[in-house]
Amino acid sequence: MEEARTKARRSDALSKDRIVRAAIEILDSSGESGLTTRSLAASLHTGSGAIFHHVGSRDQLLRTAVGGVVADVTAGIATETTPQESIRSLMMGVFDAIRAHPWVGAQLAREPWQAALLEIFLEIGSRLQTLGVVEVDLFDTASTLLSYLLGVAGQHAAGVTLSRQTDRKAFLSAAVEDWLGHREALNNPLVRHVTRLADHDDRAQFITGLEIILDGITVRSGRGALHSPSI
Amino acid sequence: MEEARTKARRSDALSKDRIVRAAIEILDSSGESGLTTRSLAASLHTGSGAIFHHVGSRDQLLRTAVGGVVADVTAGIATETTPQESIRSLMMGVFDAIRAHPWVGAQLAREPWQAALLEIFLEIGSRLQTLGVVEVDLFDTASTLLSYLLGVAGQHAAGVTLSRQTDRKAFLSAAVEDWLGHREALNNPLVRHVTRLADHDDRAQFITGLEIILDGITVRSGRGALHSPSI
DNA sequence: ACCTGAACACCGTTCAAGT
């Protein structure tokens, strides 16, 4: 008779890791509102209480899931390139992760003090240092990049939520028309571009903003006067 | 006998406006989670169902409240100054409104397509135009500023939520120590500044970031090459 | 030790019933 020390290790044994993976699957397919204790328990073929036995709360589960996704980004940092390229790849990495998992963007915008984000903050900061930003300005400069990233993250998450509910283009057109109703803004050339909100290239737009900020950083650090007003 | 055409106009008559004002009061004092149908009904001395008779849904109520706060900002735009000053006062106006009402920041980060924000977007865009930004770049440039604003907004809202729950400084110190645990980062000068997260000057930091972006915009528009990479 | 699922304390929203 075989020695029975396998201890009934069923292939579907519950674990924190398995719960997190199942949660990410639901989040990707159904969004954050789709992840409920009950839907998660059902997908794992278990009782709702079992989840709390492995993860403390729904919030902690969400944090763990976000941390995992962001950790994958920081793990793949190429350190051999220039500081600018490092910052670009770091920022783009998080951006692309958010595109793949929009709920990550919403969560990061909501809880920016997450350990994963702190790591990105510090990585960016060290690159800025070798870029020539003086030490006193490091904090505010890195914060600027991170704020921009989080702003875009939240907007992207919102955009996905929006398109999940209604037709995105129709919604935004209606919003613009509503706005035009109580304003004389046909002479505003921006209005003609606003509909681009519906079908523009998110990624290219993100890069443009990133380049603007990087330009601002280099011109200010070169000038050596980060705190004086521009112009 | 007096003619009875006053139609029993009690001073505490319910109206959409009165509901929104009461909601703002609760949001300011107790945060977004403090605003429930029941708490709002109680503060108005009415039944929970009465609110839905006037405002449709909780989300719509929140949107209306945010719209009102932001509208106050756009209403006070000084148009006689330089474009840069206009943009600064616009950005600072929203920032200060968010400081006064942190829940506005959370809501704007969550639903950035709100009519109020679209107005700010267009106002900024027209200022950028007179600043010399070419028409094709207007959209992405205005978006950059708005993304930054929304990122800061979300972070500020999160920070307030955080300090409501636990001691902010202790929490962040613990987060940094936790991070230091699995990293050799004592040679990172940024770490020494990270604790500034706890008690730094939000407003000055926001301004610094704003100036960085404005510098980036001017240098790029002057160079006339907004889409080429920097350096 | 791990899992179950009924029960609890909420939540937004609805709606028959009142005035």
Added chain:
DNA sequence: ACCTGAACACCGTTCAAGT
């Protein structure tokens, strides 16, 4: 027309009870 508040369909979380 406006308001009431019980009722409904959820939600996250707990916990006695099972294995």
